[in-house]
């Protein structure tokens with residue numbers, strides 16, 4: 001087993017990064033039976049909170065902050081449910097820049113590559129590792145991008161703007177040129193987060209013109225159930241008849257489709273190498 005590492009990116013806040021990380025990791029574990037790990041690198045710890053609820057865990061003491069300080073992430077893993085583990089974040093992790101400066105003074109390359117080093121011993125324990133990051137160009141996103149094989153870029157379909165995705169791709173190129181980052185774009189995922197919203201076809205067409213088949217056919221539409229998972233955790237409910245809850249089914253199926261498409265992209269990219 002050697003894990004493929006994915007970061008979900010866009011340098012804008014509230015575009016659906018954490019939703020995508022939590023849903024893809026859940027689908028990867030539950031429906032694809034892959035051994036899956038989420039590393040939460042955002043001090044806001046939204047992904048940690050959703051996954052803790054998903055696993056009915058009331059308190060998590062292990063965390064990514066201690067792993068970075070002690071130089072070992074392998075003993076900071078919290079088991080969520082079958083095939084799904086988490087390395088949780090906490091607010092203390094906002095001090096990451098200080099940790100990196102004191103460990104590697106005057107060494108930019110080592111500072112951006114620390115996660116890449118720490119993640120190595122985790123790779124043979126998992127099939128897939130998903131990284132959730134804050135919405136800024138920062139030590140957090142640098143470390144995540146350097147450690148990843150692929151990035152999944154969020155495209156906002158309602159903001160009449162490709163800016164977030166464009167900035168991300170430009171910055172990715174900078175890391176490749178400067179620090180020899182190895183990551184590739186796996187896919188650009190159109191996300192729509194507002195109720196009653198419609199997909200902006202013009203933005204979508206423009207994105208397809210610029211990025212071609214990198215843009216996924218599947219569009220993440222607004223779903224109340226996806227929103228509700230923030231408070232309740234991700235689950236599959238059942239009706240009194242024993243049938244699966246149709247809203248859970250719909251939410252899960254959407255991300256099964258996203259993962260299937262991303263898998264196809266990955267096969268194609270690998271074949272090209």
Ligand SMILES: Nc1ncnc2c1ncn2[C@@H]1O[C@H](COP(=O)(O)OP(=O)(O)OP(=O)(O)O)[C@@H](O)[C@H]1O
Pocket residue numbers: 012013014015016017018019020042046133134135192193220221222223224226227228230
């Ligand atoms: N498809 C969706 N349907 C309904 N609500 C959604 C959907 N995707 C995301 N949301 C909601 O939109 C909000 C922002 O989403 P999310 O937290 O995933 O964004 P983010 O990019 O991770 O934000 P940040 O930059 O702050 O980390 C959350 O309240 C989330 O529940």
Ligand SMILES: [Mg+2]
Pocket residue numbers: 017018019042046133134
């Ligand atoms: Mg987030």
